[in-house]
Amino acid sequence: MSIQYRKKALLEAKNLHHSFVEGETITKVLKGVSLEIRAGETTAISGPSGCGKSTLLYLLGLLDRPDTGEIFLHGKEVSQTDDSTRTNLRNHSIGFVFQFHFLIKELSVIENVALPIRKAGISKEIAKSRALTALTRLGMESKANRFANKLSGGEQQRVAIARAIANSPSLILADEPTGNLDSANSENVFTLLDNLARQENLGVLLVTHNPELAQRCSKKINIRDGLII
Amino acid sequence: MKLLNLELAWKYVIGRRRAMTMSLFGIVLGIAFFVVTQAQTSGFEAFFVKTILGTNGAIKISDRFQDMDGTVSVSSVNGKTRFHLNSRENARYIEGISNPRLLRKALNQFPQITGISEILEGTGSLSGISRSQSIEIHGIKIKDHIMVSDLEDQIIRGELNEFNLNPMSILVGSRIAQRLMLKIGDRVTLNGGTGNLQLRVAGLFETGVSQIDKHRAYLHLNTAKAFLGKRFSGSILQLSVKDPTRAPQISAQIQETINHRTVSWQERERVWLDVFKALRISSAITVSSILLLSGLGIFNVFAIMVIEKTRDIAILRSMGFKPFDASAVFLWQGAIVLTVGITLGIIVGLLSTYAISQIPLRIRGIFSTDSFMVNWDSSHYYSAILIAIVFVSIASWIPARRAARIEPAKIIRETL
Numbered sequence: 044m045s046i047q048y049r050k051k052a053l054l055e056a057k058n059l060h061h062s063f064v065e066g067e068t069i070t071k072v073l074k075g076v077s078l079e080i081r082a083g084e085t086t087a088i089s090g091p092s093g094c095g096k097s098t099l100l101y102l103l104g105l106l107d108r109p110d111t112g113e114i115f116l117h118g119k120e121v122s123q124t125d126d127s128t129r130t131n132l133r134n135h136s137i138g139f140v141f142q143f144h145f146l147i148k149e150l151s152v153i154e155n156v157a158l159p160i161r162k163a164g165i166s167k168e169i170a171k172s173r174a175l176t177a178l179t180r181l182g183m184e185s186k187a188n189r190f191a192n193k194l195s196g197g198e199q200q201r202v203a204i205a206r207a208i209a210n211s212p213s214l215i216l217a218d219e220p221t222g223n224l225d226s227a228n229s230e231n232v233f234t235l236l237d238n239l240a241r242q243e244n245l246g247v248l249l250v251t252h253n254p255e256l257a258q259r260c261s262k263k264i265n266i267r268d269g270l271i272i
Numbered sequence: 273m274k275l276l277n278l279e280l281a282w283k284y285v286i287g288r289r290r291a292m293t294m295s296l297f298g299i300v301l302g303i304a305f306f307v308v309t310q311a312q313t314s315g316f317e318a319f320f321v322k323t324i325l326g327t328n329g330a331i332k333i334s335d336r337f338q339d340m341d342g343t344v345s346v347s348s349v350n351g352k353t354r355f356h357l358n359s360r361e362n363a364r365y366i367e368g369i370s371n372p373r374l375l376r377k378a379l380n381q382f383p384q385i386t387g388i389s390e391i392l393e394g395t396g397s398l399s400g401i402s403r404s405q406s407i408e409i410h411g412i413k414i415k416d417h418i419m420v421s422d423l424e425d426q427i428i429r430g431e432l433n434e435f436n437l438n439p440m441s442i443l444v445g446s447r448i449a450q451r452l453m454l455k456i457g458d459r460v461t462l463n464g465g466t467g468n469l470q471l472r473v474a475g476l477f478e479t480g481v482s483q484i485d486k487h488r489a490y491l492h493l494n495t496a497k498a499f500l501g502k503r504f505s506g507s508i509l510q511l512s513v514k515d516p517t518r519a520p521q522i523s524a525q526i527q528e529t530i531n532h533r534t535v536s537w538q539e540r541e542r543v544w545l546d547v548f549k550a551l552r553i554s555s556a557i558t559v560s561s562i563l564l565l566s567g568l569g570i571f572n573v574f575a576i577m578v579i580e581k582t583r584d585i586a587i588l589r590s591m592g593f594k595p596f597d598a599s600a601v602f603l604w605q606g607a608i609v610l611t612v613g614i615t616l617g618i619i620v621g622l623l624s625t626y627a628i629s630q631i632p633l634r635i636r637g638i639f640s641t642d643s644f645m646v647n648w649d650s651s652h653y654y655s656a657i658l659i660a661i662v663f664v665s666i667a668s669w670i671p672a673r674r675a676a677r678i679e680p681a682k683i684i685r686e687t688l
Contacts, residue, residue: 097685098685101681101684101685104590106589106590106680106681106684107679107681126594126595127594130589130592130593130594131592133589133590133591133592134591134592135592139587139590139591141587141684145583145584145586145587145684147280147283147584147587147588148287149283149284149286149287150280150283154283158276158588158591159591159592161276162276162591162592162593162597163592167275206591218684
């Protein structure tokens with residue numbers, strides 16, 4: 044497979060189409076979506092339920108493949124690369140934050156955060172040290188050795204953000220990260236992501252239903268019926 | 273990286289302690305029961321074989337036969353293909369071996385043979401002070417016979433040397449002595465054959481095989497020949513070999529070479545050996561079912577765990593874990609349970625086998641023992657481990673494969 048190089052945005056999607064097949068029913072979810080994510084910016088994707096926001100996020104995060112269209116990460120076309128390359132890119136370049144924290148309850152906070160670093164082949168000691176740094180940045184260092192399920196919802200989401208940034212990715216993809224939090228915790232989480240984008244020069248793509256949060260992002264994309272409006 | 277998968281597996285195992293302990297318990301019990309039952313059945317079998325080999329030897333050569341038309345040899349025209357068919361259906365048998373000296377010479381060419389004893393078998397009636405009993409006479413040369421049997425160890429009263437020095441002495445089976453109330457030095461009369469013989473009891477022996485102890489008595493070979501009127505014929509040869517397990521092959525070679533009916537101990541004792549084999553296989557199948565059940569238990573635990581951990585697997589995949597890593601986490605869990613299960617199973621098996629070997633049990637029949645016989649054979653442990661590995665591997669592999677097939681985007685989408 045040839046890899047095309049472009050000198051543009053951190054992430055660029057061009058004319059993405061995606062559909063789900065259930066039995067004989069084909070549902071077209073994305074009907075030609077194009078967008079750009081730049082480093083240091085927070086981009087919000089909003090729209091009604093079922094419009095394809097999350098699907099777009101998973102395509103951009105290389106968890107799924109588009110039917111047609113192209114995705115460029117750091118200028119390289121990645122939508123049709125092999126599974127191994129996509130897995131490595133997810134580990135090194137992309138951090139995910141979901142609506143639910145999705146922490147592994149059998150692991151302590153620091154072990155959860157250290158997972159992507161250790162997956163990258165870093166030794167356990169260094170990974171833990173880097174995980175602690177990430178937790179410190181999110182004010183969670185005092186809870187490092189607790190089990191994830193012993194934390195409050197807001198704390199768990201902060202740990203999930205720490206895990207997303209632990210391996211120093213260039214892109215954070217957050218799927219309604221405040222959807223399950225009260226307003227105070229929502230504000231905290233958004234501020235954290237926004238600060239990370241600015242201070243670390245990360246690209247942050249945020250799917251949200253919250254119009255206030257969307258309004259505060261550097262860029263806002265509205266999707267309806269599989270198209271950007 | 274491999275260690276990371278192992279660490280995750282360990283955390284999951286610890287996280288499901290109760291379910292894993294139940295699965296572990298099944299493996300431990302399965303391995304321990306397998307080892308114990310095999311140790312018992314093969315223990316009795318090994319003891320029986322030892323008794324039989326120590327009494328009747330590994331191979332017996334008896335009647336000479338003339339191959340009338342039983343052997344057919346055919347060669348192809350070019351001589352490359354040869355057929356050699358043996359059949360003893362129409363062979364003519366002549367009782368006893370002929371020319372023992374020549375046969376001995378021929379048998380000395382077989383390096384596997386470690387001892388040859390000429391025996392003359394016959395029957396007679398042995399009379400003590402007040403009772404008499406029919407007996408099976410075995411005429412032997414004691415120096416030869418102790419090379420092919422455990423007679424030296426089987427003497428419970430008297431001395432073999434006494435027997436060796438006095439050609440008119442007799443060694444009597446323990447049950448005969450009991451019935452006729454004989455003591456060492458008693459005079460007995462042997463009736464039958466060519467007349468009566470006055471003999472002195474030089475020793476009592478006990479083989480453990482009640483049929484032998486009830487009916488057998490040893491005489492000097494020349495005395496037996498004179499008594500039975502068979503000075504030049506009718507005797508048989510009993511052989512011992514280096515490796516008794518190869519007796520069937522060796523006896524087939526001997527039979528081909530010397531044209532005498534040659535029977536290995538395996539052929540001679542086939543009925544009992546088949547009984548032991550059936551018992552061993554039956555217990556192995558029964559006990560394997562415990563391992564199978566524990567394997568199913570593990571499968572159940574892992575299958576449920578894959579369903580429960582679907583979200584974890586999806587999130588691990590989003591972090592850069594490969595499908596192989598997802599399955600490796602479950603395979604490692606199987607390996608952890610298996611390793612601990614095997615270790616504990618072997619320890620419990622060893623201790624149980626030892627405990628069983630201490631249970632008093634009096635058996636008098638095809639052999640004699642006063643305690644449970646067990647066989648300390650490493651092959652039982654290897655077999656149990658192998659069966660456990662097969663069952664647990666399958667039980668872990670199926671859920672692991674399922675874990676590898678999880679599509680992260682679909683799972684995360686459905687969870688939200």
